[in-house]
Structure formats: structure tokens, C-alpha cells
Amino acid sequence: xxxxxxxxxxxxxxxxAVGACARAGxxxxxxxxxxxxxxxxxxxxEAGLEDAKTLAGLLxxxxxxxxxxxxxxxxxxxxxxxxxxxxxxxxDANAVAPATARQIGATVEQAGATFVDGGIVGSPPHGPGLxxxxxxxxxxxxxxxxxxxxxxxxxxxxxxxxxxxxLKMAYAAYTKGGSALLIxxxxxxxxxxxxxxxxxxxxxxxxxxxxxxxQAARAxxxxxxxxxxxxxxxxxxxxxAGLPGGFHRAAAEIYRRLEGYKDTPSPPPVAEVIRALNxxxxxxx
Numbered sequence: 001x002x003x004x005x006x007x008x009x010x011x012x013x014x015x016x017a018v019g020a021c022a023r024a025g026x027x028x029x030x031x032x033x034x035x036x037x038x039x040x041x042x043x044x045x046e047a048g049l050e051d052a053k054t055l056a057g058l059l060x061x062x063x064x065x066x067x068x069x070x071x072x073x074x075x076x077x078x079x080x081x082x083x084x085x086x087x088x089x090x091x092d093a094n095a096v097a098p099a100t101a102r103q104i105g106a107t108v109e110q111a112g113a114t115f116v117d118g119g120i121v122g123s124p125p126h127g128p129g130l131x132x133x134x135x136x137x138x139x140x141x142x143x144x145x146x147x148x149x150x151x152x153x154x155x156x157x158x159x160x161x162x163x164x165x166x167l168k169m170a171y172a173a174y175t176k177g178g179s180a181l182l183i184x185x186x187x188x189x190x191x192x193x194x195x196x197x198x199x200x201x202x203x204x205x206x207x208x209x210x211x212x213x214x215q216a217a218r219a220x221x222x223x224x225x226x227x228x229x230x231x232x233x234x235x236x237x238x239x240x241a242g243l244p245g246g247f248h249r250a251a252a253e254i255y256r257r258l259e260g261y262k263d264t265p266s267p268p269p270v271a272e273v274i275r276a277l278n279x280x281x282x283x284x285x
Contacts, residue, residue: 003028006146007062008049009077010036015068016043017124018093018133021150022066023048030058059086064146065113066091068120071100072229078104082111089139093118095230097169097237098162105137105161116143117161119168125151136163169237173248176227177234179216180251186213186270187277195274217274218267224258231255 005028008019019029030052031044044051052058059065065086067077074094081090090108092101092115105115116139122131128151135143136157144154157163189195202210220227231252235245257277261268268276 004064004146005030005062007031007052007058007065009055009058009065009067009081010069011040011044011047011049012068013043014120014124015066016047016049017126017131018066018068018120018152019044019049020047021125021152022146024150025146025148027064027146030061032058055080056084059084059088062086062088064089064091064143066093066118068093070226070229071095071233075100075104075107078107082108082113085111087112089114089116089143091116091118091135091143093120093133095119095168095172095233096165097233097240098166099236099240100233101162101165114139115161116140117164118143119164119171120152121168121171127151129153134164134167136160140164166237169234172230173234173238176220176230177248177251179220180227180231180254181247182209182213182216183220183273183277184250184254186217187274190271190274191278214270217270220255221258221261221268221273221276222264224255225262227255228252228259 003026006022008015008029008031011019011031022029029049031049032053032055033041033051034054052061059081065081065088067074069077071094074092074096078092090113092104101117105117109115116135116137119134120131121134125131130151132153132155133147134155134157136159138159140156144156147154186195189198199210231248235248238248239245254277258273
């Protein structure tokens with residue numbers, strides 16, 4: 001029996017692991033090497049992905065296309081695919097606002113594709129239980145079957161475009177937004193020379209918060225560049241719902257100040273992260 005072909009755009013740290021999960025489910029997973037970096041090529045090779053060379057070649061061979069990219073590029077990727085008149089199932093699994101997801105859906109469906117909204121919760125699924133792929137749209141259950149045997153747990157929600165993205169936004173609003181708040185609090189306390197006193201008080205009255213703030217700084221500094229656009233999408237999601245989005249716009253600025261840690265070989269010390277935050281001025285509005 002011929003294996004289902006899935007085109008993956010693009011195999012970054014998360015995308016490569018997701019592609020490996022689709023392969024574990026029995027699919028052929030294709031990617032495009034044209035214009036990609038050496039690190040992306042390495043991840044694709046490690047995940048066992050097949051190089052289609054060009055986007056046109058990938059789209060011609062694929063029944064499904066799965067987009068896993070930075071949120072600020074999600075609509076651009078969808079428009080590029082739509083320009084090729086792709087007529088299969090297009091899954092956008094990016095951290096975007098529900099309104100952005102619906103715009104992506106309209107873009108690819110006008111060109112002949114069927115849209116499935118997706119949202120990934122968790123870390124790259126290199127083992128079981130690490131991540132869930134939430135899906136919504138009329139073909140959500142069909143997409144879920146692609147991942148039935150891998151480390152990525154698929155969960156089909158309903159047929160509504162934007163539902164999976166809404167869940168992702170709500171989840172990340174707390175996890176990544178909360179981490180940004182903790183990092184900012186530590187930077188403020190250090191600037192005012194009360195950081196040690198704050199940590200002692202947290203240990204007395206807020207058990208676990210001090211450790212969470214340390215983990216937030218160490219774990220997120222190298223990934224901060226990826227979270228800037230996501231915080232903007234969360235802010236837009238809140239504002240579309242009639243809620244204030246200012247908190248997550250501020251969280252975007254916290255992560256923007258840490259973009260310099262991208263691709264550093266190891267997590268920076270917490271004290272260094274705090275210095276980096278306090279050394280930067282807010283970006284002009």
C-alpha cells in the first residue's frame with residue numbers, strides 16, 4: 001500500500017521532531033532544502049525526512065502540508081503555498097491568533113486546499129508525553145490519524161477554524177507570559193538591590209516561585225527570539241476578544257531584550273539574563 005505523503009514546512013527544532021512523529025505513524029515526510037541552513041539540513045537528516053528539493057516538488061507529491069514556522073511568517077508561508085494552487089489538506093500548526101488562523105484558512109482554501117487549524121502544546125516530542133497537537137477543522141480527525149503511532153499526541157477538538165489556535169494562545173498566555181513576568185520581576189528586584197530579600201520572602205510565603213523564576217530565565221533565554229511574535233499574537237487574540245493585550249505586548253518586549261542569546265551553546269546564568277534585561281531600553285512604540 002502506498003504511504004501517505006506529508007510535506008513539512010519547515011523542519012526547525014519543533015518541526016523536525018513533528019516530522020519524525022509523522023514518519024513513525026507510517027507517512028513519507030518531505031521537506032525543501034532549497035535556501036535552508038546547514039542546521040535545518042542536519043535536523044531533517046536526523047529525522048529521516050525526504051528532500052523534495054523545491055517547494056513545487058513537495059506540493060506536487062504531498063497529500064498533506066504541515067506548516068511549523070515562526071508565527072510572524074505563518075501567513076506568508078500560506079500565501080506561498082496558495083500561489084502553487086495546492087489542493088490537498090493544509091495544516092497550520094503555528095502559534096497564531098484565531099483571527100490569523102482564519103485568515104490563513106481563507107488564503108489556502110480560496111486556492112483549492114482544505115484547511116485544518118493546529119496548535120502544538122509542549123516541547124519537541126522526542127519522547128512520549130512531551131507534546132500534544134490540537135486540531136480543528138472538518139478534516140481534523142483525518143490529520144490526527146497521521147500521528148497515531150508517534151510521540152506527538154493528536155487531539156481533534158471540533159470543526160471550527162481558530163479553535164486549536166485559541167487553545168494554544170490561552171495555554172501559552174500563562175506559561176510563556178508567566179515566565180516573562182517572573183524574569184521581569186527578578187530584573188526589577190535586582191535593579192533595586194532587593195533580589196536576595198525577594199528570593200528569601202518567596203521561599204517563606206510562595207513556595208516554588210523562586211525556583212520557577214530561575215528556570216524561566218535559564219530555560220527561555222535561548223528560545224526568547226521565537227516567543228516575540230507569539231506574544232504579539234496572544235495580545236491580538238486578547239484584544240479581539242475585548243480584553244486588554246498590553247501585558248503580552250510587554251512580555252514580547254521582555255523576550256525581545258533576550259534575542260541575543262539565540263544559538264548560544266548553553267543556557268546563560270540567571271544573573272546574566274537579569275543584566276541583559278536591565279541594560280536594554282524599551283523599543284520605541
